[in-house]
Amino acid sequence: MRDRQLHHLSHRMYRRALRPASYLLVLLGIGLSANGVVAQEGQESSALEIQEVPEVPALEEVERRDYPELEQAIDRVLSDPELQRAKVGVHVEDARTGEVLYSHLAxxxxxxASNIKLITAATALDVLGPHYTFSTELATNRRSERSIDDLFVIGSGEAFLLFKDVLAWAGELRLQGIDTITGDIIIDESAFAEGYLPPGYETRDTDASYRSSIGALSVNFNTVTTTVTPGAMGEPGVVRLDPPQEHIEVVNRTRTVGGSLARVQVSAVPTAEGTRIEVGGTIGQGAQPVAVRKRVDNPAEFAGAVVARAIEMVGITFDGEVRPGEAPAPEGRERLHVHSSSPLIDTIAAMNKWSNNFMAEQVLLATARGQGQPATWPQAIGKAREFMVRAGFDAEAFSLHNGSGLYEGNAVSARQFVALLRYMRGHAFGPEFIASLPIAGVDGSLRNRLREPHVAGNLRAKTGTLNNVTALSGYVQSRSGRQLAFSILINDPPRRAWIYRPHQDQIAQAIANFDE
Incomplete structure (x- = not known):
């Protein structure tokens, strides 16, 4: 009965997580997989306290039985000669009792890879709660009837801040009668004490949007979309940046040609000032627009430039500079507007459904904010490790390097992931956690996978993909009616890891079809 109630509650939480219109932007691909593609004081709107969670039973406390049909089905997949050359960990338990149904190098x-986001999501829900919100404050040091001196924009780490939000802030200032900013636009990003690159990101030098920078004030996931459309014959193509701003330099070397083909290359080059977008190649007059998303290298100044553009768009005069800096203490500034984010669960749902790395890093770092102190990575990793030990992890048996799972440095076993899944199933915010996971054959990174009967719409799991890693960990109800928790981790296969997703899916199908 409890399993059925949990399933229905989880489904309601999933529908709620899809509410914000901004979720559609993630649906359109703002953040995809790890391989490709929210506190100034956050407001807690719920008084719900985290309940005491029963400890996960130790392995020796649960009687182990043999299930030969399940074992044979999974072993048959693992006998593939190529998988024999890889490191494969598989672990399956009854999510309620802890009985082990199958285990291989667990x-x-x-x-x-991105299965680390399970830890990030669970830690954030445990530390902050699903209704936690992030505040972005607009303030000034001096105001007259129709003008202000400096405009301070004070970030707190929101991961879902979009240009439409910034434009709404500007409109609010205009409605207050402000038509001139005589000073500067100053971006206060002191909520985060760390640099723009999360741990491990320095090991790769790529302009890909999945490796975007982080920051206490971040707009549009710290990415910019370059759209190229045809110009006049023989002339350069037309290049447009979204969100609009004047911080990023554009070098346009494209040429419009006949036909309907587009051969356009876009790259983002770090500069002393921030980022330069270089566009080259040809685009046919009959070609469809080409849109490419790239990371930006100076989030604070990028965000400031977006704010400046929005200010100008609503008719506020501004001739000053955009620069980073700290706002005066609350008693020394006048608050003009406060933007509150949607609840944290909305960000976690988008993060897990679409494996958005930027969101994961922002969310994990935000868990380290406390009593006005800037968040640091050692504190954030410490919060996660503390939670993981409480969830049943051996402190010496895992490694946690960042919040997204990108690149190297993270190491967790299949048995540990199952322990986490079982722990969260009994957690006060377990329904929200479960609802955030992709649903097989329905949405997120599993929308095109596991569409077979009994699996589609039933299995919920987090995917993970790197060049040498494919991972899948989550929940499924077996044919016998059991709620099962499983983890399938494949490392270092002889070819690109994504090639082995069908093997992974066959194992997941065998688990779902388990019938005793």
């Missing part, structure tokens, strides 16, 4: 800590 204690070997492997790179889980």
């Amino acid at each position: 204690d070997e800590a492997l790179n889980p």
